[in-house]
Amino acid sequence: MTFPVVLTIAGTDPTSGAGLQADCKTITTLGGYAVSAITAVVAQNTQGVSTFEQVDAQLLCAQLDSVRNDTHINAIKIGMLGSTTAIETVHSWIEEFDPSCQPPIVIDPVMVATSGDSLFDPRALDALKNLIKLATVVTPNTSELATLTAQPEANTFAEAIEQGLHLAKELDVHVVVKGGHLGENPVQDAIISSSGTIIERTSHTRVPTHRTHGTGCALSSAIATKLAFQPAGLGAAFTEARAWLQHTIAQADALAFGKGNGPIHHTAHITDEAVTAPARILLAGRDPRQTLAGWWEASTRVRAQIDELRFVMELGTGTLPDERFAYYLQQDALYLREYSKALALAADLAPTLTEQRFWMQGAHTCLIAERQLHDSWLVSRGVEVEDIEPSAITRAYTRHFLNAGRARRYEELIAAVLPCYWVYQDVGDRLNREHNRVDHPYRNWLAAYSDPRFETSTLSARAIVAHHVERAAMRGDEGLIARMYDAFLASCEYERDFFDQAYAADVVLPSVSREVDGLVAANA
Ligand SMILES: Nc1ncnc2c1ncn2[C@@H]1O[C@H](COP(=O)(O)OP(=O)(O)OP(=O)(O)O)[C@@H](O)[C@H]1O
Ligand SMILES: Cc1ncc(COP(=O)(O)O)c(N)n1
Incomplete structure (x- = not known):
């Protein structure tokens, strides 16, 4: 059995709720083989970030090369980069791909943690926008969207969509607009194409929990994993990743990890025996x-x-x-x-x-x-x-x-x-x-x-x-x-x-009199 390889380039979280460790869990749960390169070592937990240190450019580049020299990469997720140096290092490294073989790239433009702590040097904004131009899709939350478009943060999903359309056209990139921060119920998300049309919209019940640490990391690495299986199916990758995420948020209170804004339950699907590639391996014998x-x-x-x-x-x-x-x-x-x-x-x-x-x-x-x-x-x-x-x-x-x-x-x-x-x-x-x-x-x-x-x-x-x-x-x-x-x-x-x-050959069909729109579900 072969697994598509998904590379996460991200900062760390020792409690595995966000960042690189959470990305690896997401990729693995969804059937990919996770590989990683650390941009910054972050001391954080569910209560906040205490300190972090950027990995120097040479070491970051050496990690990236270690992966590329050893395997074919099917998709890349980029999370916290932090500094201009890290962004430019990753940018140059990506440009070394033969353009016809560049894997799909999902960028989660991480700026601020759920706890409110900054993980991004604001002077790096232009470098980040240049990097985003190389990506397949970018997944900003409403605050990151406001920074990227130099506009005030959206108060409604409609306003966020407007900003998403603007960003998609400006940077010629697909944009996932996320409604998590808006407080609306249901929570809406959408994916906008680089030409400025909405490809897919999703609407999910807002889970009444404060345990949403790492949702953005999980969504972006889930999209990357889905793209690793099916590079041409961005719309489906987004809706499938979002549906998967919903269950992990719904199970976060059952996981009940940490004293603060706890993580979602990344592996909820495999613990309840969903059929994934890893589950099939466990079945062998x-x-x-x-x-x-x-x-x-x-x-x-x-x-x-x-x-x-x-x-x-x-x-x-x-x-x-x-x-x-x-x-x-x-x-x-x-x-x-x-x-x-x-x-x-x-x-x-x-x-x-x-x-x-x-x-x-x-x-x-x-x-x-x-x-x-x-x-x-x-x-x-x-x-x-x-x-x-x-x-x-x-x-x-x-x-x-x-x-x-x-x-x-x-x-x-x-x-x-x-x-x-x-x-x-x-x-x-x-x-x-x-x-x-x-x-x-x-x-x-x-x-x-x-x-x-x-x-x-x-x-x-x-x-x-x-x-x-x-x-x-x-x-x-x-x-x-x-x-x-x-x-x-x-x-x-x-x-x-x-x-x-x-x-069936002998079926007696009812006669249907007129057509009216609208049908409600059958079955359980
Ligand atoms: N309480 C909730 N119930 C259901 N879905 C949620 C909830 N909170 C966030 N989401 C979903 O989680 C995803 C991330 O949304 P959000 O807008 O919070 O991004 P983010 O800020 O990047 O995430 P993070 O909190 O990890 O930084 C979106 O798909 C959003 O719809
Ligand atoms: C290394 C790293 N990357 C990303 C996040 C954002 O996640 P959240 O906003 O849920 O804290 C984080 N806290 N740490």
Whole structure:
């Protein structure tokens, strides 16, 4: 297996919340191989910066050469540089790349730490702007954006966007505008192209935490890592990195490190067993049934079949006929009623209050989604749910998990309900990233499944199931693990058949009366 190499050029943080150490964690978590060059040694922690010293130019250059002489670099993230000397050293070093082979460069123009301590010599501003001209993308916060554009700090996201447009054109660089400092909820971010158009916008719930130390470092190194995998996909690199960041911020209070503005939880995804390249390496030699990463690998074939279904492809491109979509939504509404019962059964059987709360909340959300489906898209097209019967597929799928629940087999039940989160989130997120556009007929369906709240629920469901697999493995209960594994894979197959049924030969499609815009999400 080969890993794309991502170089971080940054200052240090001994407590690993920001700077070079945090960048290395981010790159590793997202499946890259992290290499680094130190610009400044900073004595800091979650409470502030006590002192720092710049690394001299020769030593900085020697570190950079050590990396370049030994490996191909797939992407570069540049963070704290601090002084004119460091900036000019990095500038000259980058200019030595053959222009046709220069890796993508992400610059986080670090000036002031979250604690308010300065990490930048203001006399270095012109040198920094010259360096930014060599970059692919720059990711200033609102205060850095104001300094770079010589304007007062923005008070609203719209003002920040104006400054971002100005900077993009002036320096001929893509700009990520970040709303973290604005206090608005939801938090908005956007990426602007060098020609001055907004490529992507994101909107996320503001996490109520003071533990946001290192968010800027993490976002920029995550974008660099995504670019290392896919150099041409800057828009997707930004939205994927931002979605990843949200979960790390949401888990910061659980990490609870330090006495001050603590760090985000960079590795939250691997601790709850997300499937990343490192997780796959850990799998080598282990029975794939013993980890969720192994389950996911085992479902690869079925997931590929889902991607190739006519229904899914047309849903993505927006060419799916209304009647097929209406049929699917009718069945989905019926499915959700039963799925909600399964989640309520899981709540009843849950061994802890946290798990009980999670499943109960899911059961409730399903019923809201079922109502919204009915009240919006279907009603507006004159399609009723009450008139129809569940299909054979809907019946078999719901029986599969309800049987486990009614037999009070908690672990099997939660393994069986997991694909409805995980497979849906995976398919929806990819379709949304590849196809969503303002005039897409099913854009709200696509957006719903890549919603960060759905992603957070999916990660929680995975964490709960992973915990029970782990416990069964510790007890040596191979039989239970095998039953959970089978229940999970059977549900993946039902997911495929569920998507496929609107194109079954004998399907009776509803008649759809008129077109009205707007559709609300199906499923959990
Ligand atoms: N409380 C929060 N909840 C959700 N997202 C947040 C929160 N605070 C910051 N973010 C996100 O974190 C990223 C960094 O934003 P911010 O504007 O704070 O940049 P920064 O100042 O460079 O970060 P840092 O705090 O590391 O210096 C952005 O994607 C922003 O949307
Ligand atoms: C070496 C270094 N680089 C960047 C930051 C900014 O991170 P934050 O604004 O979250 O403190 C930092 N504190 N230290």
